[in-house]
Amino acid sequence: MAHDNRYLNKVNSPADLKKLTQQELTDYCREVRQMIIDELSRNPGHLASSLGTVELTTALHYVFSAPQDKIVWDVGHQAYTHKIITGRRDTFHTLRKQGGIAGFPRPEESEYDAFVGGHSSVSISAALGMAKAAELQGLEQKTVAVIGDGALTGGLAFEGLNNAGASEADLLVVLNDNNMSISTNVGALKENLLRISSSRRYNKMKSRLWSALSHTPRLRRALQKMGNALKTGLLSRSNLFEGLNFRYFGPVDGHDLKTLIRTFTLLKDIPGPKLLHVLTTKGKGYAPAEGSTDPVWHAPGRFDPATGAREKSEENLPPRYQDVFGKALLELAQRDSRVVGITPAMLKGCSMDILQSAMPERCFDVGICEGHAVTFSAGLAAEGLVPFCNIYSSFLQRGYDNVIHDVALSGYSVVLCLDRAGVVGEDGSTHNGTFDIAFLRPVPGMRIGTPSDEQELRDMMLTALEVGGPFAIRYPRGRGVGVAEREMEVLTVGRARRVREGGDVAVLCFGTVLADAVKAAERAEKEGVSVEVIDMRWAKPIDEEMVAEVAAKVKHIVTVEDGVVDGGAGNAVATYLAGVGYAGSVECLGVKDRFVEHATVAQQKAECGYDTEGILKAVLRR
Secondary structure: OOOEEEEEEOOOOOOOOOOOHHHHHHHHHHHHHHHHHHHHHHHHOOHHHHHHOHHHHHHHHHOOOOOOOOOEEHHHOOOHHHHHHHHHHHOOHOOOOOOOOOOOOOOOOOOOOOOOOOOOOHHHHHHHHHHHHHHHOOOOOOOOEEEEEEHHHHHHHHHHHHHHHHHHHEEEEEEEEEEOOOOOOOOOOHHHHHHOOOHHHHHHHHHHHHHHOOOOHHHHHHHHHOOOOOOHHHOOOOOOOHHHHOOEEEEEEOOOOOHHHHHHHHOOOOOOEEEEEEEOOOOOOOOOOOOOHHHHOOOOOOOOOOOOOOOOOOOOOHHHHOHHHHHHHHHHHHHHOOOOEEEEEOOOOOOOHHHHHHOOOEEEOOOOOOOHHHHHHHHHHHHHEEEEEOOOOOHHHHHHHHHHHHHHOOOOOOEEEEEOOOOOOOHHHHHOOHHHHHHHOOOOOOOOOOOOHHHHHHHHHHHHHHHOOOOOEOOOOEEEEOOOOOOHHHOOOOOEEEEOOOOEEEEEEEOOOHHHHHHHHHHHOOOOOOOEEEOEEEEEEEOOOHHHHHHHHOOOOEEEEEEEOOOOOOHHHHHHHHHHOOOEEEEEEEEOOOOOOOOHHHHHHHOOOOHHHHHHHHHHHO
16 A cells, blocks of 8 residues: 655754754654555564554654664664664565564664663663663763663562662663553553553653752752652552652553653753653554454454455464463363462463353463563462463573472472473564573473473373473464374373384474474375384483484484484483483584574474475484
């Protein structure tokens, strides 16, 4: 769809933006918003969050002077306008594609991207570090952290706020409050922000008073100490941010460009820690998404920009692994009253909304708090329940100490369900779940299941419930391989299964890479190489009996996993074989010592050498 981009095409940098009048900026914002809608309708990405920050981003770049001034985005879902303003307008169509621009801020991609922005709640801590570095080096630099209300539920955000308030650093925190993260926000903080939003009388009075006292610092400090009593008298409540020694301003309309520019201009020259509370509407300017509580507009996939109708998936496709998990969890909860579900703000993303709909009292969305989710699960387990704690694999990295100290040390029956394990495609290096096997294998008492298909996922969930103790089950993003569903059965932990007989080479598979291994074996057979294929099922403990049996037959063993090789399941096999004096060769396929950039899942696996072609090449190297 063609649009008049009169101002959009004039802006290739923040310097170009500053040449526009405020009326022209309003038209520019309209054109940017339409560009985002049009592009994401055919090249899927994160829609609603970035539509909600068009005016906010424009105002920030109009007032501040990036890259000298640092703008740190908390989770890059909201930073598409930032990318367009900072020289990536003409490459925006490559967003999240192999070789194209990333879906999140990446310092390697642009000098305007001050800090990587893939995981939540990090912006305040990072921005504080930058502000103090500028202070120590005598740099003329302003530092801004932009954080959403959903990300503010993360504990790291409060650690940053607490430290920043005590440090008196010259830092501006912009709270982008749309009252909705990916799933509906939960917790007391949400209600507190809503209360603060109504306290306009206090904010107007404070701003006038502070301006009047700007030249009498002693009196101002004395009055600041009286602040909590003053606020209690006016509002019958205290302001959370003032209590952390932040000067609180707002709330302001995050879509009122004129007000935003005026406010940022005033705040720019006020020293010390400041917080501006900005009210925005997620999906702003696009009727189907604007203010919608349906999280589908967070990342809707392809859609018709004129009507909002989303492109339907082909019929008769295998189910998504997340849906297999969600339905199996409900089945287990129905048969065993000890079963509960926990998720850190990914209720729909991991399909735990299935349990929530049927048994809301046994489903807990704890907000974007992965460490808390794990320790909360440990507390539930300590009192006899069996929590299935579903955390995206890359996000569990944030709760590693909680896994060791709070779950494994006491041997609690917590089932860690690691969705999006392995490479995840277009979200790229910040979201790939490739490290979980390597960091969970050393944890004493931990069992790690690597189901190769939908039914094995179901079976491992039942096994975890029946066997007890610390359990991790990892499964990928996307759809299954299409096996028929049957009743769940308890598996023997640490027991592999032979999928294909062979006498020349053996391929030992961990997880859904099994399907590629079978295809590779069939092709190798046509070239005269007999390949045995083993579904190892468990990354810990590995089936040493099966490995020894295979080693007695073949002189070349290939292990395959959708994760890092260093410390991975293949390394466990190689270590065992070295210990028993295996004379043959072992080749471990997976992600070598690198971060995997955004592309499709198929492209990522091919790039790392463990798709069908990669496995075939390894087999033929015997």
